[in-house]
Amino acid sequence: MSSIALLLVVVGGGAAAMSHIGEDRSASVSQSASAASPTRLFLKKDEARPGAAGPYGVRSLLKINRPLEYGEFVWDDRSVPDGPVWIRADLKRQVISVFRGGHEIGTAVILYGVGNKETPLGTFPIIAKKKDHHSITYDAPMPFMLRLTEDGVAIHGSDVRRGRATHGCIGIPLDFARRLFDGASKGDLVSIV
């Protein structure tokens, strides 16, 4: 009898945890890029050369004059031509920047690893893409996942809120993750600084 009760508790607890994760996903905050319509700041030619910042150089950045909120993002790829995609995650500033052909097309506040599960620094190519990934290790949904390392570090959609952290992944707002997932390809470089 007590084993049945034990089983019920385990199953019930698991269901409660799952529903909590579901809430997190639905509560994901996002703000559309079009509303912000940021201006763009073009860098000088000598500043824009490859190597100074990123493998393809940085030619322009989105001009956002106020701190982004947690869960907020800006995406503006209007009149940005095709080109190689480069993603730059800045852990100290807690922001991610997505570049296409050297022009920044998106930015958001990120979550990153804490404690003994820190997000690794360096430049990593995207080794796998999975739209509806569900982590076996953490039993958690990781939508729009871009995997960076063999041991599971990835960029994926998260409920980005103040006070949250990850187990080493980079968490980005869900809508932002969807756009990034569509825009990035396997092999694109991600620099985590």
Added chain:
Amino acid sequence: MLDAMSALLDARSPGERTEAAIHSKSIKAAAPRHRVKSLVKAPKAGDVAAQTPQTPAAPVPSLPQEAPIVSSSDAAFEEAVSALETVPVTVQQAALLPPAGGSGGAGGGGLIFAPPGGGGGGGSIGNPPPDAPTGTPPATSPVSPVPEPGTWLMMLLGFGFIGFSMRRHRESRRPQTSPASV
């Protein structure tokens, strides 16, 4: 990095993360595990374990410098006992009390204290140093997280019953079908 780029990124940054601001919330659903633990009365075991040494001491006659099993400063053990609120342990505690009266004497009386966690230190001789460890019995987990034998037995009985009834059901059906088939 470029100065212009740094300035722009600084402007949009929500600031550096402070470790204090992070409220750790594991996705791995730690809650169910705690609930299972509470089902098997683990928290009280933790209390006892926290207050008692972990190394099991054999119930051998103790050396003079060792602390007696019962000392006047054994508040921790009393607290643990009251937390457990079980009659047997209370009785054991009472059984320990007499040697305390004779602590100044030759002592060495056999230690009969045998709680679930095994024996504690031996009988005492002489006065213990004031800062000596209290010598409370080492507390292993009083309740195992593994289901109890009774639970297993009941489950096996249940399966046995199901198997038996299935067997009976099959046997009872056989005489009915065989005449028709013949």
